Amino acid sequence: MQAVALVPDGPELRVIETERPSPDDGEALIRTLAVGIDGSDRRIVAGEIGGDVPAGADHLVLGHEAVGVVADANGTGLAEGEVVAPLVRRPVDAGSRFAENGELDVAPPGTFHECGITGAHGYMAEYFTANPEHLASVPDSRAEYGFFVEPASLLEKSLEQAFAARSAFAWRPERAFVLGNGNLGLLALARLATGDEFARTYCLGRRDRPDPTIDFIEAVGATYVDSRETPVADFADTHAPADYVFETTGYPKHAVDAVRALAPNGVATVQGIPEESDSFAVDCGAFHSELVVTNKALLGVVNSRRSHFEAAAEWLGDVPKSVLDDLVTGIYGLDEIEAAFANSPETLKSVVSFDL
Amino acid sequence: MQAVALVPDGPELRVIETERPSPDDGEALIRTLAVGIDGSDRRIVAGEIGGDVPAGADHLVLGHEAVGVVADANGTGLAEGEVVAPLVRRPVDAGSRFAENGELDVAPPGTFHECGITGAHGYMAEYFTANPEHLASVPDSRAEYGFFVEPASLLEKSLEQAFAARSAFAWRPERAFVLGNGNLGLLALARLATGDEFARTYCLGRRDRPDPTIDFIEAVGATYVDSRETPVADFADTHAPADYVFETTGYPKHAVDAVRALAPNGVATVQGIPEESDSFAVDCGAFHSELVVTNKALLGVVNSRRSHFEAAAEWLGDVPKSVLDDLVTGIYGLDEIEAAFANSPETLKSVVSFDL
Numbered sequence: 001m002q003a004v005a006l007v008p009d010g011p012e013l014r015v016i017e018t019e020r021p022s023p024d025d026g027e028a029l030i031r032t033l034a035v036g037i038d039g040s041d042r043r044i045v046a047g048e049i050g051g052d053v054p055a056g057a058d059h060l061v062l063g064h065e066a067v068g069v070v071a072d073a074n075g076t077g078l079a080e081g082e083v084v085a086p087l088v089r090r091p092v093d094a095g096s097r098f099a100e101n102g103e104l105d106v107a108p109p110g111t112f113h114e115c116g117i118t119g120a121h122g123y124m125a126e127y128f129t130a131n132p133e134h135l136a137s138v139p140d141s142r143a144e145y146g147f148f149v150e151p152a153s154l155l156e157k158s159l160e161q162a163f164a165a166r167s168a169f170a171w172r173p174e175r176a177f178v179l180g181n182g183n184l185g186l187l188a189l190a191r192l193a194t195g196d197e198f199a200r201t202y203c204l205g206r207r208d209r210p211d212p213t214i215d216f217i218e219a220v221g222a223t224y225v226d227s228r229e230t231p232v233a234d235f236a237d238t239h240a241p242a243d244y245v246f247e248t249t250g251y252p253k254h255a256v257d258a259v260r261a262l263a264p265n266g267v268a269t270v271q272g273i274p275e276e277s278d279s280f281a282v283d284c285g286a287f288h289s290e291l292v293v294t295n296k297a298l299l300g301v302v303n304s305r306r307s308h309f310e311a312a313a314e315w316l317g318d319v320p321k322s323v324l325d326d327l328v329t330g331i332y333g334l335d336e337i338e339a340a341f342a343n344s345p346e347t348l349k350s351v352v353s354f355d356l
Numbered sequence: 357m358q359a360v361a362l363v364p365d366g367p368e369l370r371v372i373e374t375e376r377p378s379p380d381d382g383e384a385l386i387r388t389l390a391v392g393i394d395g396s397d398r399r400i401v402a403g404e405i406g407g408d409v410p411a412g413a414d415h416l417v418l419g420h421e422a423v424g425v426v427a428d429a430n431g432t433g434l435a436e437g438e439v440v441a442p443l444v445r446r447p448v449d450a451g452s453r454f455a456e457n458g459e460l461d462v463a464p465p466g467t468f469h470e471c472g473i474t475g476a477h478g479y480m481a482e483y484f485t486a487n488p489e490h491l492a493s494v495p496d497s498r499a500e501y502g503f504f505v506e507p508a509s510l511l512e513k514s515l516e517q518a519f520a521a522r523s524a525f526a527w528r529p530e531r532a533f534v535l536g537n538g539n540l541g542l543l544a545l546a547r548l549a550t551g552d553e554f555a556r557t558y559c560l561g562r563r564d565r566p567d568p569t570i571d572f573i574e575a576v577g578a579t580y581v582d583s584r585e586t587p588v589a590d591f592a593d594t595h596a597p598a599d600y601v602f603e604t605t606g607y608p609k610h611a612v613d614a615v616r617a618l619a620p621n622g623v624a625t626v627q628g629i630p631e632e633s634d635s636f637a638v639d640c641g642a643f644h645s646e647l648v649v650t651n652k653a654l655l656g657v658v659n660s661r662r663s664h665f666e667a668a669a670e671w672l673g674d675v676p677k678s679v680l681d682d683l684v685t686g687i688y689g690l691d692e693i694e695a696a697f698a699n700s701p702e703t704l705k706s707v708v709s710f711d712l
Contacts (some may be wrong), residue, residue, distance in 0.1 A: 097526070106525045106651050108620040165521035165653065169462045170453070252640035255647060264464040273648050278641035284608035285634035291611060291656030292629050295462050297521065298654040300647030 002334055003125030004035075004352065005059040011047045013341060015334050016059060023129040029072035030084060030135075032354040034331075035124045036065035036147035037340060038183055040117060045341055048275065050118035063124030063352070064088045064116035067138055067146025076132045083138040085149035085309055086130050089113070090120050102133060105157065105303035114303075126354055136309030139317035144356055145324045148187060148349075152312035153304035155188040155246065158269040159197065160308065162244055165267050165297045173243030174199045177225070177261060179232060180248035180272065181205035181213040183327070183349045188246050190323050191315055193220040202239060204232065204249075212346055216326055232257035247271060252278040255298065256287055264294035269301045331356060358690055359481030360391075360708065361415040367403045369697060371690050372415060379485040385428035386440060386491070388710040390687075391480045392421035392503035393696060394539055396473060401697055404631065406474035419480025419708070420444045420472035423494055423502025432488045439498075440491040441505035441665055442484065445469070446476050458489060461513065461659035470659075482710055492665030495673035500712055501680045504543060504705075508668035509660035511544040511602065514625040515553065516664065518600055521623050521653045529599030530555045533581070533617060535588060536604035536628065537561035537569040539683070539705045544602050546679050547671055549576040558595060560588065560605075568702055572682055588613035603627060608634040611654065612643055620650035625657045687712060 001020045006013060023029045041062060043049045053060045070082045078084070089112040091099035098107035116122015136153075138146040163171070176198040178189045185203060193201045201222040205213055217224045223239065230238045232254055241263035247254050250272030258268035290296060304312075316324075330350040332340035340350050357376045362369060379385045397418060399405045409416045426438045434440070445468040447455035454463035472478015492509075494502040519527070532554040534545045541559060549557045557578040561569055573580045579595065586594045588610055597619035603610050606628030614624035646652060660668075672680075686706040688696035696708050 101526055103525050106621050109649065160524050161521070161653075164524045165517070165655065167523065168516050168520045169459050170457055250644070252644050255644040256638070256640060265462050270644060270648050272644070274641040274644050276641055277639050279637045279639050281635045282612070282638040282640065283633050283635050284612060284638065285630040285632055288606070288608050288611040288626060288628070288630050288656075291654065292626055292658050293465065294656065295658055296656045297517075298647065299521065300644075300650065300652045302648050302651055 001126035003061045004063065004334065004337055005061050006045060006051055007059050008051065008053060011045065011051060013045050013337060015337055018125070020127050021129045023072060023074045026076060027129045027131050028070050028074050028076045028078050028135070030068040030086070030128050030130060031071040032066060032068040032123060032126055032128060033143060034067055034147050034354060034356045035063040035352045036151070037350045037352065038065060038151060042341060042343060044117060050114065052118040054113070054120050057121070060116070061121035061125050062116050063122035064114065065147045065150040066123035067143060067149065068123070068128070071127065078132055078135070083140055083143040083146055084135040085138050085146050085313065086115070086123055086128065087134040087136070087306060087309060088115055088117065088150065089303055090115060090134065102306055105305045124352055133306065136306055136313055138313045142316045145316060147351055148316055148324065149309055149312045151184050151187050152191060152315060153308040154184065154271060154301070155191050156308040156311040157304040158246060158271060158301045161299050161301055162267045162269055165299060166265065171265060173197060175202070175240060175242045175263070176244045176246065177202040177204070177235060177242035178246045178248065179204045179254055179258065181207070181217065182248060184271070185248040186213060186216055186327060186348060188248065189217060189222055190220050190319065190327065192246070193222050194319050194323065195315070198244065202242065207345070212329070212348060216348065219326060220323065233260045235261040236263070242266060245269070250274045253280050256282055259287060259290055259296055259298055262296050265296070267297040267299065269299045271301050357482035359417045360419065360690065360693055361417050362401060362407055363415050364407065364409060367401065367407060369401050369693060371693055374481070376483050377485045379428060379430045382432065383485045383487050384426050384430050384432045384434050384491070386424040386442070386484050386486060387427040388422060388424040388479060388482055388484060389499060390423055390503050390710060390712045391419040391708045392507070393706045393708065394421060394507060398697060398699060400473060406470065408474040410476055413477070416472070417477035417481050418472050419478035420470065421503045421506040422479030423499060423505065424479070424484070427483065434488055434491070439494040439496055439502060441494050441502050441669065442471070442479055442486050443490040443492070443662060443665060444471055444473065444506065445659055446471060446490070458661055461661045480708055489662065492662055492669055494669045498672045501672060501677070503707055504672055504680065505665055505668045507540050507543050508547060508671060509664040510540065510627060510657070511547050512664040512667040513660040514602055514627060514657045517655050517657055518623045518625055521655060522621065527621060529553060531558070531596060531598045531619070532600045532602065533558040533560070533591060533598035534602045534604065535560045535610055535614065537563070537573065538604060540627070541604040542569060542572055542683060542704060544604065545573060545578055546576050546675065546683065548602070549578050550675050550679065551671070554600065558598065563701070568685070568704060572704065575682060576679065589616045591617040592619070598622060601625070606630045609636050612638055615643060615646055615652055615654055618652050621652070623653040623655065625655045627657050
């Protein structure tokens with residue numbers, strides 16, 4: 001079968017011919033429909049993060065935002081033809097409590113591989129195998145958008161964490177502010193703008209009109225915030241303080257500035273991973289005081305688990321297809337793989353199609 | 357009756373003669389047993405924080421860590437002779453949702469007064485009045501230590517917030533690290549060291565032996581961490597990463613450094629309020645990455661509500677009196693009020709007695 005792989009020397013992105021995997025006991029064989037590409041994938045290909053090949057392999061199959069159909073249930077209880085999205089992490093030790101609880105998203109570093117990212121093959125191949133506990137069901141009606149389940153699951157985890165952190169009192173959030181208009185930011189904005197939790201939504205970018213990201217932001221009913229005019233630290237004064245901030249930029253100072261953008265009792269979740277150490281002068285006195293005096297919360301969130309995939313799949317089944325269509329700016333075959341991984345101001349979400 | 361008040365000019369600390377309050381409908385009359393003094397009280401007297409007199413008054417009665425007995429139930433349903441500790445905040449608007457929910461601890465600034473701190477009289481007087489919803493019951497056996505309920509309630513709120521923030525997965529904390537060996541830090545350490553939540557406890561200070569705070573830390577079975585040898589940012593490497601950090605220092609950089617002291621999935625609550633703006637060079641890239649990659653949480657916590665007072669009173673009923681005795685280093689009458697408010701390296705908790 002064909003697969004899209006990273007060969008460590010270079011590193012180099014290649015379409016390779018490799019053996020179709022055979023499911024082990026307890027695993028199903030999945031036929032891939034499509035795989036989305038995100039900023040992490042581009043950083044892996046650029047040699048900036050991840051990219052470790054699995055033990056004994058000479059390449060890493062890429063791709064962690066996948067959707068497929070069950071081709072061979074292999075006695076797992078899955079239904080052949082069922083549409084599924086696979087989780088990203090796999091345990092180094094299947095007997096760890098994190099693996100047994102299905103909570104690899106909170107397992108300590110070093111105790112898991114990340115499929116398509118580091119240490120385990122991903123899903124950008126005609127077929128892959130997976131245990132049902134690492135698969136979430138996707139509504140048939142959304143099979144063609146199922147690659148959104150993985151990134152959307154990160155927002156579901158973040159929302160779960162945010163609401164849990166405010167669960168000891170009557171939190172009544174109204175305004176959500178997404179930092180970043182990349183593909184995760186826009187998908188999160190779509191979820192927040194179409195969900196029931198928030199009455200008003202905002203999205204930070206640094207683009208001039210006309211621009212497809214600004215068009216998308218306004219099409220879902222959100223307010224565009226140009227960071228060149230309104231830095232995150234000035235957001236509360238310029239607009240209104242946010243009850244929830246969802247950060248995707250990985251800009252190092254945004255973890256600190258997000259706290260300033262919050263209303264009393266507000267919560268910010270940070271998901272972006274800065275590329276490197278980066279020192280700034282920070283008014284730690286003001287940062288510390290604001291956290292305390294108005295009961296604010298700052299939470300780091302990475303990865304997601306099956307329940308978050310299921311919540312994301314449920315949302316995907318509810319959201320109008322037109323919103324999803326607006327996010328998909330390119331569907332590529334294996335003969336266009338360089339173009340699929342390229343990025344431009346017009347790129348929102350690029351997808352590699354195996355059978356869309 | 358006699359009361360300890362702050363007169364704004366100066367400002368000046370004085371024992372004054374004032375009228376005994378009459379309970380309004382719905383209020384009980386409480387006879388004060390004792391009132392503890394904390395760092396906030398000393399800062400109020402120094403003119404650094406709070407100190408606003410109630411509308412129409414020319415002084416502010418001090419004291420917010422009080423215990424008393426019901427002298428006149430006045431039809432409230434309280435039992436005369438019942439031992440009670442009063443909450444700190446009172447609503448500006450009794451019809452606000454925060455007032456109606458009993459959640460003034462998360463009400464926005466400007467919507468409440470703080471008794472004995474700013475805008476409303478405190479409890480350092482022979483009698484005070486209060487509505488039962490602003491009183492928590494204290495076990496009779498701990499009447500003489502009831503002034504610990506208010507500060508201990510802050511830890512109860514912080515623990516509630518910390519566990520709520522980790523409630524969406526199986527959090528199994530083992531190590532707690534208290535930043536600060538002032539009276540709140542040591543009381544919190546006593547609670548954490550004697551409670552069931554943590555197997556190991558640590559407390560940060562910057563004192564040389566022999567020292568009464570180090571003696572107390574070790575007496576409750578905790579490990580003393582000298583910040584001159586082991587700054588907070590080095591704690592995890594020198595000892596072991598903490599699952600929970602409880603900050604009381606108000607040192608501006610501790611909100612940031614606490615995150616570095618945490619284990620994966622750890623949570624830090626910050627309660628200290630820095631005196632002023634204070635800028636430091638912060639590696640925001642590392643701070644941001646650590647939060648994200650290991651799912652860490654940083655929560656600001658201020659004030660507390662009735663359920664936290666009740667939890668604190670319950671703990672107070674369980675903890676050996678000897679632990680509490682070790683914390684009380686001075687009991688003063690009204691004729692020694694300057695001495696009661698003085699501070700020294702030997703001072704752990706000073707208490708003004710009305711009838712202990």
